[in-house]
Amino acid sequence: MAGKTLYDKLWDSHVVHEDADGTCLIYIDRHLVHEVTSPQAFEGLRLAGRKPWRADTIVANPDHNTPTKDWAKGIEDPISRLQVETLDSNIKETGALVYFPFKHANQGIIHVIGPENGTTLPGMTVVCGDSHTSTHGAFGALAHGIGTSEVEHVLATQTLIAKKSKRMLVRVDGELGVGVTAKDVALAVIGKIGTAGGNGFAIEFGGDVIRALSMEGRMTICNMAIEAGARAGIIAPDAKTAEYLKGRQYAPKPADWDKAVAYWNTLASDADATFDSVVVLNGADIAPQVTWGTSPEQVLPINGLVPDPAQEKDATKRTSIENALKYMGLTANTPIEQIKLDKIFIGSCTNSRIEDLRAAAVVAKGKKVASSIALAMVVPGSGQVKRMAEAEGLDKIFIEAGFEWREPGCSMCLAMNADRLSPGERCASTSNRNFEGRQGQGGRTHLVSPAMAVAAAVAGHFVDVRSL
């Protein structure tokens, strides 16, 4: 019998029931909940007179609507406030393992607080009504986003109706160059396979580059799997994974620890396992990446030129390029390094962890944000990240350089709170989506790593962080 992939192992160990046509009921170990995609699910549960199956699997926290400054004023937008208060009352009614309400010292982005409290563990199934749930695959968990109807289904039954995905291996061999980060790897992978390349697949990331990444870097890569179309990205757990988790509040207690680690060590693809698709990149070939268009696949190395639609033979792609250039206000063949920015955003579930802030601070130290930049902001991923950064003095480095140091939340990744771009404004952003209007109607987003975002803030335009 052929060996199993990591995905097969995670899937097989959670099948509760399988229909003749392959539709399965999959058991869910961890249910992350935020305020935007859950109210209708809780309401559905109530209307049907159902109770949550296992409230102790719920980890919840508001993040999308919460402001990142002037917390004393509360949430000024009444519609946002109602949504956050609705989560408060829903969790009060159902209970949860963890709930950090607005202004709690540990509140943050749901995909940051899950791992940092040890509630995301290898071998788990993790779901959330949020596509960036793929982040948690960095721990060797089967983690993916679901819709609100499925949130209700998980609340009521602790299971999900699912069909098995195909298996893709993305292997990144060799080593990354200095100044090249997990974010650049993620963008390079999306550039190679496209935003639909992973549709129907669960992607396992492997190879020496992935093994060498910290847990934070692995989370950045898995976070962006959805931007390649794959609902789930997974990385096999190893000693780094266990080291990261040890001692965290909800990680296995000392009595269970050795047994847990022994199990986690079995969570790797067997040597003779086969994948439906294999994609290989060489780490040394990856340069710092910058997106130029309105889809994450519209990405180039920093030394690239904005594409010329006239050179594109495929009619659909040519139209996409033309639409993107028009929206982005860019001219074909412009060097990426000549693109000037208005705002800088460092944050989001992709790049707001302590390692991201350290990498950003290294570049910011002793520099000043260019006077042409209207706003440069750093939004830590959680209260814990914020306190850790402050203990290391990173906040002072950012503030001295001219960045605003904000309270944690999703912030300008999707601009549901007050942090947003005005029409026509151009932003270097460490977030995950450069879709039209994502950061504010008419706003123009370029996705980059934290170090590249700081370098752009200092120069006022994109620069190769390796040249600094």
Add this chain to the structure above:
Amino acid sequence: MKAFTQLKGLACPIDRANIDTDAIIPKQFLKSIKRSGFGPYLFDEWRYKDHGEPGMDCTNRPLNKDFVLNQPRYKGAQIMLARENFGCGSSREHAPWAIEDYGFRVIIAPSYADIFFNNCYKNGMLPIVASHAMVDKLFKECEATEGYTLNVDLPSQAVTLPSGETFTFDIHPTSKHNLLNGLDEIGLTLLHAEEIKAFEGKHKAAQPWLFA
């Protein structure tokens, strides 16, 4: 969930690849705690010239006349023609809610993003995957012919064009059964409650730390 069996309806072509759910329903409308009322804001940034906010009365907002949904000939459309990777990006179910609330029950495209595709079925909508060649043909015919109507029949898994030409599509048997009967999936799953409990018992014995 609303059942779906058969639909004869006007088609409307949304001719753009990789349409993301942020475009289908922009983030400000996600602040609602309701499931309904998203139809007037479907494709809000493409459809209107002003900035939309939740709760806004859309009847007098300035329309972007170039956007296809605003063309009088597509008023009342129930079948959306779309391009590849439709519904990519955010998992927001508000996207299918908005499409359904507007009046669409069927989408025909060469491919979809996985989460969006799943979300459609949960709302009594039928996302049909057709070949690139067929989708191209539907776009051409639809744009050339006012009142272009398709007949979608789920029991026979077939779509009939005005010319009488028919193509068939695949659908997972469970999805088809649930859609045809408008079944409550949670109720169906709870029929397996004993199996879920039995699984839980074994799972807890093997990995007690997941139940701490």
